[in-house]
Structure formats: structure tokens, C-alpha cells
Amino acid sequence: LLAGPDGRPLTGRTAVVTAGPTFEPIDPVRGLTNRSSGKQGYAVAAALAELGAEVTLISGPVALEAPVGVTRVWVEAATEMKAAVEAALPADIAVMSAAVADWRVDGVASGKIKKKPGGPPSLALIENPDILAGVSAPGPRRPKLVVGFAAETSDLEANARAKLSRKGCDWIIGNDVSDEVFGSDGNAVTLFTRDGAEPWPRQSKTDVARKIAQRIADHFKA
Numbered sequence: 001l002l003a004g005p006d007g008r009p010l011t012g013r014t015a016v017v018t019a020g021p022t023f024e025p026i027d028p029v030r031g032l033t034n035r036s037s038g039k040q041g042y043a044v045a046a047a048l049a050e051l052g053a054e055v056t057l058i059s060g061p062v063a064l065e066a067p068v069g070v071t072r073v074w075v076e077a078a079t080e081m082k083a084a085v086e087a088a089l090p091a092d093i094a095v096m097s098a099a100v101a102d103w104r105v106d107g108v109a110s111g112k113i114k115k116k117p118g119g120p121p122s123l124a125l126i127e128n129p130d131i132l133a134g135v136s137a138p139g140p141r142r143p144k145l146v147v148g149f150a151a152e153t154s155d156l157e158a159n160a161r162a163k164l165s166r167k168g169c170d171w172i173i174g175n176d177v178s179d180e181v182f183g184s185d186g187n188a189v190t191l192f193t194r195d196g197a198e199p200w201p202r203q204s205k206t207d208v209a210r211k212i213a214q215r216i217a218d219h220f221k222a
């Protein structure tokens with residue numbers, strides 16, 4: 001199989017992509033979130049669609065237009081993101097680029113928490129489900145190719161490799177976020193597979209995304 005009927009290599013393939021941060025409520029007016037512009041994940045969704053894939057983009061709160069030809073599903077909390085991803089399966093390809101908040105507040109207040117003379121409230125946190133690990137788990141609904149991201153401020157290789165084995169995904173795109181990533185249009189990443197590591201030179205997030213999409217197309221061609 002070299003290409004779909006229209007000559008694009010991913011025509012006939014389905015993909016689910018997560019992007020942006022999640023937002024975990026504290027009360028009706030406050031929340032916890034992660035830093036993420038969503039640009040890299042949106043660019044991956046666009047690049048996969050350009051190659052012909054039918055893409056569902058599960059997006060946390062970001063200020064971006066949906067790429068042409070992509071179906072966007074808005075979510076806020078990680079638990080909603082997980083449910084939306086599961087609803088979008090089965091799919092051939094999963095790319096989990098979202099910056100999922102690792103914790104949510106246990107016992108979200110139904111009304112606004114007011115300041116009190118006794119001092120600030122303490123928040124009890126519970127761990128969110130790992131969406132990527134869930135999608136990567138063996139089974140009939142597992143996508144043929146599952147790609148995760150790893151945002152690290154140090155020890156990129158060791159941390160990315162540990163995530164590859166702990167989460168059970170096929171590839172990890174390792175991202176050094178110690179400078180010039182958040183909100184920026186450029187990105188320097190390393191592709192970690194089970195066989196090796198391939199550093200890519202700093203380039204635009206659009207070009208990083210096109211390279212990821214092309215690699216995915218090559219994988220399905222092989």
C-alpha cells in the first residue's frame with residue numbers, strides 16, 4: 001500500500017490528537033492548569049490532515065483556530081480529555097501532545113471559595129489518569145501507532161526513554177522546555193523510538209509537525 005486513492009499517504013487512516021493544556025477546577029471561578037499554547041499539537045493535527053488522515057483533535061482551552069479539515073472536540077479537565085479520546089477510538093494513529101495536568105482538586109467546591117481571616121484554604125490533590133498510558137495499553141482498540149511527548153527541563157534522553165517504557169507508547173517526541181518553547185513558533189525536539197534517538201534541528205512547529213506526520217506516513221508504508 002503506497003498511498004490512498006487520492007495519492008496522499010494517510011488517506012483512509014484515522015488519527016486522534018490531543019493538544020493544549022487541561023484545566024482542573026478548584027471552584028466555579030478558579031482552576032489549576034499547565035503551560036501550553038497548543039501550537040505544536042494543532043500543527044500535528046493539521047499536518048496529518050494534509051497527508052489525508054481523518055483527524056479528531058481533542059483540545060484543552062487554547063486560542064487557536066481549528067485546522068482545515070480537522071474535527072475539534074473541546075475539553076477542559078483531564079478526565080474529560082480521557083473520555084473524549086476514548087470516544088474517538090478506534091483510530092490507526094494517536095498523538096498525545098496535550099500538557100495534561102498531573103493532579104486535579106479532590107472535592108471541587110460548588111460555590112466560590114471566599115477569603116477568610118483564618119488564612120488561605122488548602123487544596124487536596126489527586127492524580128489524574130494517564131491518558132497516554134491508557135491508549136497505549138495492549139488490546140483490540142490500541143491504535144497501531146501511539147506517539148507521546150515528553151516535556152523536560154533536564155535529562156531529556158533518560159526521562160524520555162523512561163516514559164517510552166513506562167507508558168508503553170511506540171515513540172516519544174522529547175522536548176527540552178528549559179527555554180523558548182512555550183508560546184514560541186519554534187521547537188527543537190528529539191524523536192525517541194525503541195531503536196534509537198534522532199535529534200532534529202530547531203525549526204518551526206509547523207515543520208516539526210510535518211516531519212512527524214511524514215514519519216508516521218513512512219511507518220504505515222513500511
Ligand code: CTP
Pocket residue numbers: 018078096097098099100101102128129130131132133147148149150151152163
Ligand atoms: N500524559 C497523559 N496523561 C497524563 C499525563 C501525561 O496522556 N495524565 C501524556 C502527555 O500528553 C505526553 C506524555 O504523557 O504525551 C508525557 O507527559 P509528561 O507530563 O511529560 O509525563 P508524566 O508521565 O506526567 O511525567 P512528569 O510530568 O512527572 O515528568
Ligand code: CA
Pocket residue numbers: 100101102
Ligand atoms: Ca506530567
